[in-house]
Amino acid sequence: MPRIGVFVCQCGNNIAATVDTKKVAEEMKKLPGVVFTCDYKFMCSSPGQEMLKQAIKDNKLDGLIVSACSPHMHEKTFRKAAEAAGLNPYQCEITNIREQCSWVHHDTTKAVGTVKSIDLTRMTIERLKKNRPLKKIKIPVKKRALVIGGGIAGIQAALDIAEGGREVILVEKEPSIGGNMARLSETFPTMDCSQCILTPKMVEAELNENITLLTYSEVEKVDGYIGNFTVQIRRKSKFVDEERCTGCGECIEKCPFKTESAFELGLSKRKVIYTPFPQSVPNVPVIDAPNCPKIQKDKCGACAIVCGPKCIDFKMEDKIVTEEVGAIVVATGYQLMPNERFGEYGYGRIKDVINGMQFERLASSSGPTGGEIRRPSDGKVPKNVVFIQCVGSRDEKKGVSYCSKVCCMYTAKHTMLYKHKVHDGQSYVFYMDIRSGGKRYEEFVRKAIEHDDAMYLRGRVSRVYEKDGKVIVQGADTLSGSQVEIEAEMVVLATAIVSREGADTLAQKLGIGYDKYKFYNEYHPKLRPVETVTAGIFLAGTCMGPMDIPESVAQGSAAASKVLSLFSADEMAREPITAGVNKTTCNACWDCVTACPYSAIERDTVKDRQGNIVKWLARVNEGVCQGCGVCVAACRSKSIDLRGYTDEQVFAAINSF
Amino acid sequence: MTEHNAHTESTGGFEPKIMAFVCNWCTYAGADLAGTSRMEYRPNVRIIKLPCTGRIDPLFIIKAFENGADGVLVSGCHPGDCHYTTGNYHARRRWIGFKHLLEFTGIDMRRLHFSWVSASEAIKWVDLINKITDEVKALGPFMEYKGLKEKAAE
Ligand SMILES: Cc1cc2nc3c(=O)[nH]c(=O)nc-3n(C[C@H](O)[C@H](O)[C@H](O)COP(=O)(O)OP(=O)(O)OC[C@H]3O[C@@H](n4cnc5c(N)ncnc54)[C@H](O)[C@@H]3O)c2cc1C
Ligand code: SF4
Ligand code: SF4
Ligand code: FES
Numbered sequence: 001m002p003r004i005g006v007f008v009c010q011c012g013n014n015i016a017a018t019v020d021t022k023k024v025a026e027e028m029k030k031l032p033g034v035v036f037t038c039d040y041k042f043m044c045s046s047p048g049q050e051m052l053k054q055a056i057k058d059n060k061l062d063g064l065i066v067s068a069c070s071p072h073m074h075e076k077t078f079r080k081a082a083e084a085a086g087l088n089p090y091q092c093e094i095t096n097i098r099e100q101c102s103w104v105h106h107d108t109t110k111a112v113g114t115v116k117s118i119d120l121t122r123m124t125i126e127r128l129k130k131n132r133p134l135k136k137i138k139i140p141v142k143k144r145a146l147v148i149g150g151g152i153a154g155i156q157a158a159l160d161i162a163e164g165g166r167e168v169i170l171v172e173k174e175p176s177i178g179g180n181m182a183r184l185s186e187t188f189p190t191m192d193c194s195q196c197i198l199t200p201k202m203v204e205a206e207l208n209e210n211i212t213l214l215t216y217s218e219v220e221k222v223d224g225y226i227g228n229f230t231v232q233i234r235r236k237s238k239f240v241d242e243e244r245c246t247g248c249g250e251c252i253e254k255c256p257f258k259t260e261s262a263f264e265l266g267l268s269k270r271k272v273i274y275t276p277f278p279q280s281v282p283n284v285p286v287i288d289a290p291n292c293p294k295i296q297k298d299k300c301g302a303c304a305i306v307c308g309p310k311c312i313d314f315k316m317e318d319k320i321v322t323e324e325v326g327a328i329v330v331a332t333g334y335q336l337m338p339n340e341r342f343g344e345y346g347y348g349r350i351k352d353v354i355n356g357m358q359f360e361r362l363a364s365s366s367g368p369t370g371g372e373i374r375r376p377s378d379g380k381v382p383k384n385v386v387f388i389q390c391v392g393s394r395d396e397k398k399g400v401s402y403c404s405k406v407c408c409m410y411t412a413k414h415t416m417l418y419k420h421k422v423h424d425g426q427s428y429v430f431y432m433d434i435r436s437g438g439k440r441y442e443e444f445v446r447k448a449i450e451h452d453d454a455m456y457l458r459g460r461v462s463r464v465y466e467k468d469g470k471v472i473v474q475g476a477d478t479l480s481g482s483q484v485e486i487e488a489e490m491v492v493l494a495t496a497i498v499s500r501e502g503a504d505t506l507a508q509k510l511g512i513g514y515d516k517y518k519f520y521n522e523y524h525p526k527l528r529p530v531e532t533v534t535a536g537i538f539l540a541g542t543c544m545g546p547m548d549i550p551e552s553v554a555q556g557s558a559a560a561s562k563v564l565s566l567f568s569a570d571e572m573a574r575e576p577i578t579a580g581v582n583k584t585t586c587n588a589c590w591d592c593v594t595a596c597p598y599s600a601i602e603r604d605t606v607k608d609r610q611g612n613i614v615k616w617l618a619r620v621n622e623g624v625c626q627g628c629g630v631c632v633a634a635c636r637s638k639s640i641d642l643r644g645y646t647d648e649q650v651f652a653a654i655n656s657f
Numbered sequence: 658m659t660e661h662n663a664h665t666e667s668t669g670g671f672e673p674k675i676m677a678f679v680c681n682w683c684t685y686a687g688a689d690l691a692g693t694s695r696m697e698y699r700p701n702v703r704i705i706k707l708p709c710t711g712r713i714d715p716l717f718i719i720k721a722f723e724n725g726a727d728g729v730l731v732s733g734c735h736p737g738d739c740h741y742t743t744g745n746y747h748a749r750r751r752w753i754g755f756k757h758l759l760e761f762t763g764i765d766m767r768r769l770h771f772s773w774v775s776a777s778e779a780i781k782w783v784d785l786i787n788k789i790t791d792e793v794k795a796l797g798p799f800m801e802y803k804g805l806k807e808k809a810a811e
Contacts, residue, residue: 099692629712
């Protein structure tokens with residue numbers, strides 16, 4: 001016979017006002033197996049907990065119920081107290097008689113709260129009788145991290161983890177780290193030059209002994225679980241031996257072929273063997289294979305001839321490397337909404353209609369024009385520029401419903417950069433409203449308007465078209481209630497920030513969630529902003545949604561601190577609510593394997609002494625299992641069960657209903 | 658069980674018993690919020706908490722009817738919000754198959770409800786419980802399955 005104790009809490013008057021706690025305790029005493037009951041003012045107070053511990057010892061209890069507030073409040077408290085008194089903590093169960101009884105059934109004339117409390121407590125007692133002691137699961141932790149994406153958020157995360165003394169593998173799909181920030185000219189609100197603040201961080205990441213940079217690489221496959229991930233990474237062939245390359249650049253100099261530069265967003269050309277930009281890290285060129293005549297049809301080979309250390313290998317192939325890590329930080333960033341979507345603004349048709357990032361390149365001293373604002377069509381300095389905000393943003397029909405958050409700020413920055421470079425130039429900004437929340441942001445926008453003469457027009461642009469060699473911008477100025485038409489020499493569109501192409505494929509490899517715009521989901525938008533629902537995988541930066549550099553950096557650091565705290569212990573303890581397979585009855589139908597949302601169930605075999613397979617069966621990987629119980633309901637032969645929520649426990653509760 | 662029935666009968670009129678199978682993360686938390694917000698609702702429901710609606714075996718529902726439930730509710734996170742990403746899709750798929758089966762055996766579908774109640778939808782929870790209770794009350798006690806259990810016991 002079990003020896004169960006029932007502790008009914010009055011919660012001051014919170015429960016006792018509408019539930020007769022004494023009566024509940026008395027009624028429970030009548031049930032078989034219940035040897036001790038009481039009611040008490042505040043069970044969760046320290047005297048309450050002491051009383052509970054004493055009662056466990058005095059009455060040699062082997063299980064207990066606390067009928068009190070929601071288990072979401074104090075289940076941990078009471079389980080800890082039970083453990084301190086020598087009991088298995090999972091032999092302690094909570095009945096929720098506050099949120100489910102006293103607080104929602106106020107009518108005392110019919111004693112409904114008391115009756116319901118009695119029912120619920122009885123159900124929990126019957127369930128408890130079927131409980132088995134459970135042990136927290138200990139998982140060893142591999143203290144190395146993987147960071148995916150080498151933009152500012154990923155670099156920051158990698159640096160912080162490395163500073164904390166742990167190894168980091170930083171995977172970047174482009175030939176250089178740096179991400180979008182490497183493209184920016186100067187940065188709001190302080191106007192530091194982007195390269196000047198970014199390059200030192202990139203170099204630090206390259207030189208830090210704890211960081212292994214894998215550029216031109218992508219994650220192929222992720223297996224395992226928190227503390228124990230196995231990751232396969234494809235190292236795309238650079239056709240250049242990274243170890244031997246000195247970065248002299250002779251090869252780039254001599255390469256006779258050119259193609260469009262993706263980094264410069266079509267504003268200039270680059271060689272077929274190239275580094276994306278002069279400050280690239282690592283400073284190792286790659287050959288753009290589809291455009292290389294040597295690789296395609298064995299013609300040329302100039303680079304190999306001039307390369308001193310002989311590091312060019314036209315036969316080099318992709319390599320797959322496998323790394324074992326304990327945690328993953330995803331920082332894959334953003335891109336701009338493809339411009340083709342904005343036909344009415346003439347993008348693609350009219351050469352002098354560009355997007356904000358292209359303007360950054362024009363304004364950048366290492367950009368295609370050496371930092372002079374020259375329009376793409378004829379290289380002329382435009383005497384006026386029209387900036388159009390919210391292109392694709394805040395417009396569910398044509399683009400996305402959200403605000404891209406940084407466009408108001410960078411457009412103000414662009415008007416300033418333009419004015420500083422073209423003193424007699426006039427800028428116009430079409431906007432819906434100005435969002436300049438952030439430290440010194442509002443002052444920054446005011447400065448653009450008051451100091452640098454940017455003309456802000458509140459309204460939408462309806463059409464941009466070419467007439468007699470001029471670009472005509474037609475729009476409304478809703479403040480003066482008039483139609484405006486501007487003969488523009490250049491137009492800059494602040495196009496929406498969207499998720500990276502392929503963001504969903506990567507999310508599926510990692511088993512993390514994303515929203516309808518394919519931005520990654522945080523575990524909790526307020527309280528757990530850099531975690532994902534998959535334990536051990538963290539997020540940083542614009543892969544979650546639009547944000548600026550300070551926020552991306554803060555998140556990189558936040559994700560790193562989560563990783564470091566995970567790495568601070570050799571083992572981690574997990575709740576033992578996991579599934580387990582009955583080896584004798586499992587008939588290897590694999591229904592559970594397909595049902596499990598976490599791929600936690602593997603196909604396993606039983607072998608005889610000679611090593612012959614005698615039976616196939618399912619096996620649950622406890623490190624991966626999250627305890628949802630989907631498999632249990634899927635198994636038709638009832639061969640898999642969920643610890644803490646077994647069929648026996650649930651049926652016991654239903655049967656005593 | 659008998660005790661509870663005796664009580665309801667003594668207070669006059671038929672008081673249905675509703676069993677609710679809810680997930681820990683959304684609906685259970687939604688019901689908690691109804692509590693912390695001190696909302697009043699019908700006392701006829703008894704909650705059984707499971708990690709996810711995906712854990713819910715159709716047999717639970719049959720057992721609940723056998724043990725005296727006059728109505729059953731299954732509720733979890735909204736589609737797309739399941740704590741375990743897809744558990745509720747499994748639940749919904751199972752539910753659809755199961756519903757047809759029960760309908761076929763002649764159970765009035767007004768006794769059986771499937772809903773999504775999030776952790777912030779205390780009002781939805783309250784309305785749902787009130788609605789189900791009133792509806793099942795109007796239908797009267799559900800005897801067919803209770804009979805089954807007693808027969809099996811004989
Ligand atoms: C026109 C414009 C001007 C701006 N000006 C400013 C400014 O002045 N001040 C400011 O604070 N903010 C500014 N911003 C915002 C700023 O660009 C971002 O906040 C910042 O760059 C975000 O960094 P990130 O690391 O999150 O993403 P990213 O910079 O996008 O970096 C992501 C990295 O991950 C890599 N990657 C992607 N997918 C994979 C994959 N599957 N595997 C491996 N690697 C991958 C990418 O190649 C990239 O290197 C501006 C934005 C725009 C559009
Ligand atoms: S569903 Fe059941 S019987 Fe089928 S493989 Fe899984 S545990 Fe074995
Ligand atoms: S309980 Fe959920 S996570 Fe665990 S094995 Fe079953 S289906 Fe997978
Ligand atoms: S956790 Fe709520 S339905 Fe899955």
